[in-house]
Amino acid sequence: MTNNQLTENGHLRHFLTIEGLKRPLLTEIMDRAEQFSSISHQQVKKVPLLRGKTIVNLFFENSTRTRTTFELAAKRLSADVINLNISTSATSKGESLLDTLHNLEAMHSDMFVVRHAQSGAAEFIAQHVAPHVSVINAGDGCHAHPTQAMLDMFTIRRHKQHFPDLCVAIVGDILHSRVARSQIQALAILGVGEIRIIGPQTLLPAHSDALGVHVYHDMEAGLKNVDVIITLRLQQERMQGALLPSAREYFQCYGLTDDKLKIAKPDAIVMHPGPINRGVEIASSVADGPQSVILEQVTHGIAIRMAVMSMALGSQAELEGQL
Amino acid sequence: MNTQIINGRVINPANQLDAQVDVFIRDDIIIAIGEQPVDFVADNTIDATGLIVCPGLVDLNARLREPGQEHTATIETETRAAVAGGITSLCIPPDTDPVIDTAAVVELIEDRAKKSARAMVYTVGALTQKLQGDLLTEMAALTAAGCIGFSNGLSPIKNSLILRRAMEYAASLNLKIFINAADPWLYQGCAHEGAVSARLGLDGIPETAETIAISRDLLLIEQTGVNAHFHNLSCGKSVELIKQAQQQGLNVTADVSAHHLHLSEHDIGNYDSLSHVMPPLRSIRDREQLQQGLRDGVISAISSHHQPLDNDAKLGPFADTTPGISGLETLLPLTMKLVEDDELSLSQAIASLTNQPAAILGIEAGQLKVGAQADICIIDPNAHNECQPAQFISAGKNSPFANWLFNSQVRHTLFKGNSVFS
Numbered sequence: 037m038t039n040n041q042l043t044e045n046g047h048l049r050h051f052l053t054i055e056g057l058k059r060p061l062l063t064e065i066m067d068r069a070e071q072f073s074s075i076s077h078q079q080v081k082k083v084p085l086l087r088g089k090t091i092v093n094l095f096f097e098n099s100t101r102t103r104t105t106f107e108l109a110a111k112r113l114s115a116d117v118i119n120l121n122i123s124t125s126a127t128s129k130g131e132s133l134l135d136t137l138h139n140l141e142a143m144h145s146d147m148f149v150v151r152h153a154q155s156g157a158a159e160f161i162a163q164h165v166a167p168h169v170s171v172i173n174a175g176d177g178c179h180a181h182p183t184q185a186m187l188d189m190f191t192i193r194r195h196k197q198h199f200p201d202l203c204v205a206i207v208g209d210i211l212h213s214r215v216a217r218s219q220i221q222a223l224a225i226l227g228v229g230e231i232r233i234i235g236p237q238t239l240l241p242a243h244s245d246a247l248g249v250h251v252y253h254d255m256e257a258g259l260k261n262v263d264v265i266i267t268l269r270l271q272q273e274r275m276q277g278a279l280l281p282s283a284r285e286y287f288q289c290y291g292l293t294d295d296k297l298k299i300a301k302p303d304a305i306v307m308h309p310g311p312i313n314r315g316v317e318i319a320s321s322v323a324d325g326p327q328s329v330i331l332e333q334v335t336h337g338i339a340i341r342m343a344v345m346s347m348a349l350g351s352q353a354e355l356e357g358q359l
Numbered sequence: 360m361n362t363q364i365i366n367g368r369v370i371n372p373a374n375q376l377d378a379q380v381d382v383f384i385r386d387d388i389i390i391a392i393g394e395q396p397v398d399f400v401a402d403n404t405i406d407a408t409g410l411i412v413c414p415g416l417v418d419l420n421a422r423l424r425e426p427g428q429e430h431t432a433t434i435e436t437e438t439r440a441a442v443a444g445g446i447t448s449l450c451i452p453p454d455t456d457p458v459i460d461t462a463a464v465v466e467l468i469e470d471r472a473k474k475s476a477r478a479m480v481y482t483v484g485a486l487t488q489k490l491q492g493d494l495l496t497e498m499a500a501l502t503a504a505g506c507i508g509f510s511n512g513l514s515p516i517k518n519s520l521i522l523r524r525a526m527e528y529a530a531s532l533n534l535k536i537f538i539n540a541a542d543p544w545l546y547q548g549c550a551h552e553g554a555v556s557a558r559l560g561l562d563g564i565p566e567t568a569e570t571i572a573i574s575r576d577l578l579l580i581e582q583t584g585v586n587a588h589f590h591n592l593s594c595g596k597s598v599e600l601i602k603q604a605q606q607q608g609l610n611v612t613a614d615v616s617a618h619h620l621h622l623s624e625h626d627i628g629n630y631d632s633l634s635h636v637m638p639p640l641r642s643i644r645d646r647e648q649l650q651q652g653l654r655d656g657v658i659s660a661i662s663s664h665h666q667p668l669d670n671d672a673k674l675g676p677f678a679d680t681t682p683g684i685s686g687l688e689t690l691l692p693l694t695m696k697l698v699e700d701d702e703l704s705l706s707q708a709i710a711s712l713t714n715q716p717a718a719i720l721g722i723e724a725g726q727l728k729v730g731a732q733a734d735i736c737i738i739d740p741n742a743h744n745e746c747q748p749a750q751f752i753s754a755g756k757n758s759p760f761a762n763w764l765f766n767s768q769v770r771h772t773l774f775k776g777n778s779v780f781s
Contacts, residue, residue, distance in 0.1 A: 055558070133675060154676035155560040156630035177676070178560030217560055242563060246554035 040162060048347045050162045050171040053180040054221040062225055066190045068343035069336065075112060076338065085346050086115035089146045093119045094136075095174070096152040101310055101334065102174050102184070106149050109341035118145075133157075134164055141166050146349060148172070155179035155214075170348040172341075178212050184309055185218035187340040189226060191333050192264055195305050199223075205232040205258055205300075206249075207290055208268035208317055209239040215309045216268060220247050234258035235290060238279040255290050262300040266307045267292050267317045283316045293319045297327065305329050360402050361385050362776060363395070367407025367737065371414060371727040372710035382412060384733040387775035391729060403778075407737055410770055413709050415447025415478075415734030417716040417725045419537075419614050420590055421665035421687060423480075424754075426467060427456025432667040432754035434468070437687065438477040440753035442780040444688040445736035445769040446663070447478045448717070448724045452537070453485035454512035460485040460496045462504035469505055477779045479734075481507045481720065483537055486525045492516040495528055502534060507720055508588075510537035513637065515572060517543050519579070526583035535586045535721065540572035540597070541638070549678040551593075551639040555624040561677060564639050566594040573597050577604045580611060588719050589613040591664050593638035595648025602657045612719050614660035615649050617693040618684050618759070622646070626759060632673045632680035633759040636666075650702050653711060660716035661708075663690040667755020685755030689746065691738065693760070695767035733776040742768035 039057075041050040048061065075081055091110045093103055103119065110117045122136065140148070147170045150158050155177030162171040175181040196202055204223055210216045210233050223231050233244060234252045244251050252258030259265065270286060280286050292306065306318075306328045314320045323330060362384040369380050369392065376392075383391040383399050390396060421441065424432040441449055451468060453459035459468070465482050472480035484506035488494040491514075498509055509529055516522040529536050545568035550556040552563025573589065577600060580587045592598060592615050601613045618636065623643045626634045634640060652658040666683025673680050694712055697703040703711075717725030724734060746765055748758040772780035 152676065154678050156678075157676040159630050160676050176560075177678070178562075180560070214560060217558075241557035242552045242565065243554045243557045246557050 047350070048344065051182055051344050051348055052158045052162055052171065052173045054182045054185055054218045054225065055180070057225060059225050059227070062186065062189065062222060065186050065340065065343050065347065066193055068347060069190050069339040072342040073336065073339040076335070082112050082114055084114045086110070086113040086349055089115040089349055090144065091115045091117050091147045091149060091345070092140055092145045093117065093149045094140070094151070095119070095121050096150070096157070097175070099151055099174070102151065105334070105337040106174060106341050109338050109345060112338070113342055113346055115345070137161060137165060141169060145169060147345065149174050151175045153177055172344060172348065175214050177214065178217070179214050180218045181214040182218050183337070183341050183344055184215050185222040186344070187333055187336045188219055188266065188307060188309070189222050190336045190340055191307060191329055192305070194332070195329065196263060199226040199228050202228050202263045203230040203232070203261055204228055204264040204266065205234055205262045206266045206268065207234040207255065207258070207292065209270055209274060210235055210244070210268070211239050211241050212271065212274075213268050217247070219266065220249055224248055232258050232262070236280070239274070255296060256299055259296060259299040262304055264305055264307065265292060265297070265300055269309065269311065270313055270317050287316055291315070291317055291319060292322050294321055294325070297322055307333060310334065360776070361399060362403040362405065362733075362773070363399070363401040364405045364407050364412055364735070364737065367410050367412035369412045369727065370706060370709050372706045373714040373726040373728070375706070376727070377706060382727065382735070384773070384776045387733055389727060389729055389731050389733050392727060405737065405771060409739070409741070411738040411740055412727075413736050413738065414713040414725045414727050415736050415772065415774065416445045416691065416712045417720065417722070418446045418449040418665070418687070418690065419660055419662040419716050419719065420452055421449045421663050422454075422667070423451055424667060425455070425471065426464070431669050434471045434480065435475045436752070436754045437665070437667060438472065438475045438480065440687045440751060441478045442772040442774060443752045443769065444663075445691045445738065445772050446687060447734035447736070447772065447774045448481065448722065449478060450481045450483050450507070450720065452483050452510055452512045454490060454514070458485050458489050459483070459506070460488050460490075460501070462500050465501060465504040465506055478774055479724065481722070483507065484509045486511045486529070486536060487516065487521065490514045492518060492521055495525055498529060498534055499532055502532070507722065508535035508537050510539070513539055513541070515539070515541045515543050515546070519575060522576070523579050523583060526579055526585040530583050530585040533586070535588060537588050537590055538576055539590045540569050540576060542568045542571045545571065549635060549639070549682070550627060551624040551641045553624050553642055555627055559627065559630065566596055566641065566645070569594050569638060570596045570600060573600050577609065577611065580604075581609055586610050591616050591619070591638060591662070592649060592652070592658065593619055593641050593645065595645045598648050598652035598657055602652070602655070605657060612660070613652075613658045614662045614716070614719070615653065615658050616664040617661050617686060617690050618664070619646065619649055620653070620661065620697060621693055622759065627677070630677040631759065632675070632677055633684070633757055635673075635677060635680050635682045636684050637682040650697065653703060654707065659711060660719055661690065661694050661711045662716070663687050665753070667753050668757045670756070673757055683757060684759065685748070685751060685753050685757045687753055688751050689758060689760050691736070691769055692746070692765035692767050695738070695740065696765065699766055733773055735773040736769060737771040738767055739770045740767050742766060744768060
């Protein structure tokens with residue numbers, strides 16, 4: 037499989053998926069984010085790295101948090117930002133999706149930050165954009181959400197020493213989660229000792245073993261000796277289609293409570309990509325408790341997105357240099 | 360007009376003929392194979408030195424898009440593509456627009472097919488009105504108009520009672536039914552439920568979507584005694600089910616598409632929409648079991664399952680694209696590739712494209728014999744060319760086989776004794 041998100045020199049041109057990337061690149065993203073995270077504490081929270089660049093937030097699916105952090109990240113890099121929320125119904129045909137893209141290209145955009153309800157949409161867009169445009173995947177269907185995974189890795193790195201020593205458990209709706217897929221890939225590339233997924237069979241992919249994880253249906257067994265617990269948001273519509281009987285039963289079996297948290301290592305951290313359903317996948321006392329790093333994740337999202345944007349647009353300069 | 364085909368290797372699986380003999384044609388009929396008849400003077404000679412001479416191919420399932428979607432393809436364009444692929448007889452499933460559920464639609468298609476006069480076009484009538492699965496069609500009238508069998512196309516009949524009635528009715532008129540087995544509830548998604556769909560986050564279609572439907576249908580076939588054929592098997596377990604039924608003496612046959620014999624879920628790669636097809640490409644193991652089914656004779660035909668699409672239909676995120684592969688022009692080279700790879704004997708390969716599908720349809724075709732209509736395909740087995748879908752004669756260029764190296768190529772096609780492709 038060709039990795040069209042990298043330049044010939046192995047630098048980031050697009051950021052579509054974690055799959056296929058090498059450990060040094062993931063480390064570079066986190067190191068770069070480390071530098072940027074100090075900017076947020078300065079009086080003037082801006083650097084002129086992307087001055088004169090135009091970044092389009094192209095959201096075919098609703099999002100507040102992700103779009104806001106992308107927008108903030110772009111603005112802190114001094115880029116011009118346009119936000120476009122396009123309802124999926126208007127562009128259900130590939131043809132019009134392409135038309136939308138080509139129109140935006142014609143306005144000399146430099147980067148598209150794309151969120152779309154279909155798996156593979158970011159890849160499709162990257163295949164069809166003009167060579168001077170970078171594409172950042174802000175979530176495509178059930179496939180990938182690479183910046184979310186990187187901010188999660190960054191958060192883990194801030195709290196834990198050494199990835200190979202860690203045991204990480206991801207709890208909940210893995211089947212429909214682009215976040216989980218990207219996290220699993222990132223954890224594997226960073227050499228994490230053990231990756232577990234915990235949930236009922238209805239919410240796990242049919243061939244989870246292909247993802248390189250250990251599967252647990254019993255949460256208490258799955259949390260034993262775990263260093264990091266990642267709970268996933270449970271979409272309310274999952275009760276339809278007979279995936280689950282009720283939110284109440286889900287909380288009983290798979291909700292992270294204080295009692296269940298005690299099964300993990302005493303210094304385990306609790307993460308959640310947000311937004312939280314309190315009392316569904318996580319108890320309020322855990323979400324707001326001392327082991328929770330959920331709000332840190334949001335803060336780190338800005339630094340990670342600044343890192344990825346500056347790296348991708350930096351490779352553009354590299355491409356232009358070749359011309 | 361008299362035509363002779365000389366020096367070719369003539370293969371006619373129906374009587375196990377495989378020899379270098381000459382074929383003599385007067386007008387539209389084969390009048391001799393071997394010795395030249397005394398009064399025969401050739402007006403036209405085809406020198407088939409180094410080439411294989413076999414019956415024109417019989418394709419059990421090809422969508423020509425007419426009537427209804429003439430902007431995509433027409434009977435004219437697609438029968439031209441068919442004969443370029445050596446196919447001289449093909450069947451249209453009933454899911455045209457309007458649906459083939461009245462004699463008028465059958466007549467319309469046959470009229471247009473006759474005007475193009477390149478290949479024999481057979482129609483398969485709808486089993487239920489508008490394919491809605493509620494009301495039976497006038498099967499006797501449709502048969503009188505020319506339908507050679509009945510099917511509900513790609514719209515499975517959900518209600519088992521209606522399906523049972525349709526089978527009983529067809530059985531009493533001694534009509535054949537064709538089934539695309541799919542459980543409508545499990546059949547939701549766009550890729551095989553397996554390692555690739557798990558990785559790419561695509562909605563998976565489990566193999567039970569096919570095997571549950573086949574199991575139900577086989578039980579009803581046993582009960583009603585209808586003569587049935589299953590189209591386009593995709594799973595190894597489906598082959599097993601058909602094999603058991605055949606061993607029990609049930610009158611069932613099955614075909615497989617040429618693409619399912621060569622591709623697997625892994626060909627989706629990075630969301631390659633050209634590999635988006637229904638039923639989905641399944642695991643490598645399934646592919647091997649389909650090939651085995653063919654060798655064992657459980658599956659007796661290879662079909663194109665041709666679905667020409669325009670370019671826009673394949674432009675988009677994977678799940679949003681239209682499933683389907685343009686297969687008329689790759690049916691023969693892909694089947695011959697199985698021979699080159701030692702997966703299938705040459706005579707089995709030709710049989711699964713000629714006399715065996717003809718037997719499934721119950722038509723006089725797919726054989727080279729004295730007195731038969733001169734539908735003949737002449738193949739160069741050493742052609743070595745790269746597949747270039749952009750050069751297809753078919754209006755549908757949607758093929759995942761771009762740049763595949765094909766060693767076999769159709770050199771001439773004769774339909775009713777006339778050269779329709781060369």
